[in-house]
Each structure stands twice: as C-alpha cells, then as structure tokens.
Amino acid sequence: MEFGFTREQMMFKKEVIKFAKKEIVPRVEEHELSGTFDMESFRKMGEFGLLGMHFPEEYGGQGADVVTTVLAGEALGEAGVDGGLTLSYGAHTFLCADTIFCHGTEAQKKKYVPRLARGEIVGCMGLTEPDAGSDVASLKTTAEKKGDRYVLNGSKMFITNGPLADVALVYAKTDPAKRHEGISAFIVEKGTRGFSTGNPLKKMGCRTSATSELFFQDCEIPAENMVGKEGHGFLMAMQTVEWDRSALLAPMVGVAKYVLEKSADYANKRVQFGKTIGEFQATRHKLANIRIFYEAARLLVYRIAWFKSQGKPLNHLAAAVAKLFVGDWSLGPVNDAILIHGGYGYCHEYIMEGVFRDNRLAPLGGGTSDIQKMIISRMM
C-alpha cells in the first residue's frame, strides 16, 4: 500500500489552484452574496479543460486519469472556489456528461460530450423527485413509448443546474410496474415542448449553484434520446456513485485545506492579550482538528478514486464510508474555523460562514448519512 501522487499529478494540481485563484476566486464573494451562478467562471473552467478532463481528447477531454481528475476537484476547493460552483461542476461533469459518455450511443456522445466538456452547454441530471429521494425505485416520472417517441410526465426536485441546463439527463419509469428494473434514462434538451423548470430554490448553502424542479408534461422526445438500455437506468445512476464519492467530495477535502490556511493566517495576525491567538493552545487545537479532518477525508476519497482508476468494481462499503465521514465529520472543523475567526467568522467577509453553509449539504446530498449507515450496517 502506498499513498503518493506522481510529480505530474502534483504539478497539475498546482496549475489548477493557480488558475482558480486568478480566474474564479475573485468573483466568488459577489456571486455568493447575490446567490447567482457564475457562468463566466464556468465557461473558463471549460476552456481550462476541467469540465471533462477525463474524457478522451476526441470527446473534448484531456484523457486524464481518475486520480488526476479528483485532484482537480480538490484543487478547486483548496483555491477557495465556493461549494456552489464546485457542486455545479460535479453535477455537470460527472452526473450528466459522464453518464452520456459511458452509456450513450456514439451519436449521443459526439453530439453532447465535447460541448459539455468545453462548457459550451450546461448539463444536469434529474433523478430525485418530490416523493422519491433516497428511495429511488419509487420514482413516479414516467416515459411512455409511443411509436418512435417517448412521452415524459412527472417532475424532478432539487436538481443542480436545473434552471440553466441545456441538456438534462432524466431518469423515468418505462415500466411503472417494476421498481429498479423499470427505470430508464433519457436526454431532454432545453426548449423541448412540455419540459420546463421551476424557479431557482433559495438554499441555505451552495447558493451559487442554481437548483430547481424540472417539470415534464406530455414532453415528447425522440426514442433515440434514450441513454443505455431500457430498464438499465438505475444501474447507470448507481455507476455515478464512484464519481460522487470521489470527485464530488474532493472539493470538500480541498476546502478543508483552504479553511486551515485561512484560519492559520488569521491566527497569526490576530492579537489578543498581547499575543497572537495562534499562541493560545485552544487555537492550535482547533487548527489541529481541521488538519486531522483534511488528512482523514483525503485518504477516504482517494481510496475510491484509486479503486476506480484500477477498473475495479465499486466497493460499496468504502464508498459509503467516504460519504458518511466527509458528510458527518466535515462540519466540526469548519465550526472550529468560525470560532478561530470569532465574530468575523460569523460574517461573510471571511468566508467561513459560507463554507459552513456549503458543507451542510454534505450529509444530505447524493445519499444522506442515514442511507450510508444503512448501506454499511447491511454489509457488516
């Protein structure tokens, strides 16, 4: 067992941090305060090659390996990119584009993946419904075959990038009598008759990612928009779990490093009782807590990345452990960072409160902590 990164991987990570600090971070506060998606940064991420770097060059990517791809996500967090933009990046790249790349026809891949990878269009993935969250098999959106078309009816909830997406990868029941085996996936383009989105939801955190409902009312799409085989939708959705537990968690790992550096910087400057607060033991202990979380979370996330890079089947236990740990343990260190900053930590100026709100999503999104505990305990 060994834990090193290659020199190239580390150099690339540095480049991403440099890029993000220069091109994205200066606009984070403005968009965080206004609760708006930063399309300019998103496009720049596409130009830099971050929105599909693991795809082959012919599909607009760079052919990057899994670990390097995950490092890019960590680098974004470490640079100070907010959780909203990294969430949008994750949903677009891994939940939408990657599913089309892995399961789509050659025509679908050629049509959508390069444009998604370059950031020319925005993608989203619609799985969750108002009454089907963790219990995916009970989703109610239907796709009825009528000749050479499918007709979609139903709605989706909490869809990241929903209000902006040019392309939605939507899961619907093609056989409502079945549970998991009755689910199939479809590409629905913006502007398709019968497809609409709700207003952006006002969220506690990740405010720069646009989240909304998706509505399908007699929404007709060509039959060739089905992605993968009929009835294979659930399996396809589950295959995104590896990315979900590595690349989508990676920014939260990176942001722990960001929070640590900012807190240490503040502790070195803030003087109370004639000495910097970094000289107080309680402050050092809080810094230690942040560092320990960073190191621990990093190991769990890269374990999933390594499994995937080796082409091994998904280790469900390891995936659930990574999600549970990052989800449930990430708030403590950020809380410590807020305490180090004192009153400033409660104000937006020092960003810590924003990170706290963003991280609050971790135990909820992509499978709640309770679901992870169910998975783990059933496998024991």
Added chain:
Amino acid sequence: MRYEFLEQEQKLIDEAGRVVGTAMAGAAGRDLSDPKQAGELIKTLAGELAATGYMAAGLDDEAPLGVAAMAAMETFAAAAPQVFIPFEMSTRVFGRLVRHHGTPELRRTILPALQKGALTGAVALSEAALNVVNDPLTVNGVRGKDGVVVSGQKGFVINAGAADMLLVVGALDDGLGLFLVDRRAPGVTVTPADVMAEYAPLHIGAVSLDNCVVPADRVVGPVDGKQLINDIRLWENQVLIAVAVGQMNAALLAATAHAKAHRSGGRPVIAYQEVGFKLAEMLTQTQTAQLMAYKAAWLSAVGDREAAVMTDCAKVFCAEAAEEVAGAALRILAAGGLAPANPAAVAGRFAKLAQIAGTSTEIARMNIGGEALK
C-alpha cells in the same frame, strides 16, 4: 498510489497474525503480571515472529517500518494489547534507538539478540514532570574513569519490570546521552508503578539510578537531543497507533458478532437502526483510523518530511476514535461488555492509554496546530 496490499505484504500480515494467535493460545493460563513469565513470552514471540519478517521492520536496513508492518502490528495489537505494548517498546522503540543512535558495536551485539528473542529492552525517558518538551532532563551522566556515572529518576517506563536492558536517556556533557544499563545492575532499582490491575502485564515502573556506573562502550553521546526525543516519540506513537487501531477492530468485531447473534423483539439487534447505525459509525471510524495509521507509516518509511505531523494526526485521530468505538461497543454489548476481558472493555482501557502515552493527544494537537501556523 496503491490502496491494497501486495501478495508479499499480505503474507507478512497473515503470518504474523497466525503466529501471535498460536502463541497467545499457548500462553493461556500464564500469569503475565509476573515479570519472568511476561518476559519469557515476549522472547518466545520474538523468536517465532522472526521467521515471518515481522521483527525486521524498522531494525534492518532493507526493511523500514512501512504499511504492511503497521498492519501486522495492528493485528498483533488486536489480539493481545497487554503483550503487544511491552513487546513493541522493546523491539520497535528500544531496538530502533540502538539501530539509529547506537554505536556499531552496540548494534552488532544488541540487535541480533533482540530479533531472535534472546533479549528484551525498555526505554526510560519520562521523568516526574513528564514534560520533556519544555523541561531539561534531570537524569544526569558524569564521565569517570570507569565509564559514566548515572543518577536520577525515571517514571512510567513501560516494560521496565520485565526487560533485561534499559536504555536510559539523560543529560551528558552539553547534550543528551543514552545509557545502556542492565536492569539488575548495581545502583538500578525498578519499582512497579501504581496502575490499574489490567495494566500489570505492561510492567510499567519507575527507574531509580543511584550512581550507576555505565561502561564507556555502553554510552552513546552526546547526541542531537531534539532528534533523539523526536525519534523516540515517533516510534512510541507508531506503537500506540497500532494499539488504537487494533483495539478498534477487536471491539468492532465483538460488537458486530453480538449484534448479529443477540435477538430482541424477534430479530437480531443489528436490524434496529440505533444499533446498525452505531456499528456503521464504528466501522467508518475504524477504516478511517486504519488509513491514517497506514499513511503515517508510509510517510515515515519513505522519509517524507510530513511524517512527524502525519503521525501526530494519526495518533490523535486513532486514539480518540478508539475510545469512541470502545464506548459504542460497550453500549451494544450491554452488560456483557463490562467484563474485564471483554474486547470492548479492553479496548476502552487501551484507547485511554493510547491517548496518554507517547505524545499525549494534547501535545500532539499543539504540534499539529504549530505546523499549520508556520
């Protein structure tokens, strides 16, 4: 990057586990609170483990203490922490002190004997203030015509009561020296420490040195004191990390088995979310601790400059998580977990020891926080 063991690495882990399991089964009925019996068991184990490659880790030039060795240590610690701790304080701390700071002659005579189980050792560092970070050591060596005359008191020395040799750290000239003394030498008195009965097999003791004459060829130094202390702490912490992770595994295993076997309300208690979720959290903490332990061992083995701080991170996380896992295991095992030999009770005791011994979690946090402020 490689998150799995190679065949050779797995073989070391499995073989070490097998040898320890057999030896401990054979040792059933031994009174390990008796120094003689405890010392004999350590020597027997060393001899048998030598064939697996376990003894070489950290002591041979070609075998740094890497991830596989840490995993093997974890297996040993899970099975018998009361034997593992004095064994490793002898092998991995005393032995590595000799290897890294000893003279060629000491290395030639001590290390082979240690590895084949002909000798056991202990390291005497802590003193009354238990704060070698800030306070100078009071044990002092003065050069004389027959060697160095050493006087002073050491406290809470693990394996002091059972070891053949003691490596005493003390002031020498303008720095620190290492004094290798026979536990039974004139001027050396070992008094058992007043600790819980369950810690008796660790043979923790106070060492008193009263004008103890140490021959010149058994004196090392003066050496770089800071490096010496850092080395000892790092090696001690590696041992204690293995204890914490091993005990987490043992407690988790016992709690899981009980939760599957014990039925309440017509179904096994693991089927209740309150129990199943607790086990899930315990497993998450255990796997995370394991990876922290492995990463720290790997960094140390490859000589990375982050090894010390990562070892401190692993020490804090593993020791504290071990206490939480032991506590949760006790809740699941209910009254049965209160028996002194129950894995949950054992894990609770040794988790606490892991927090206190070596670099305490408080000091470790200070070190980690200090690194962040640089």
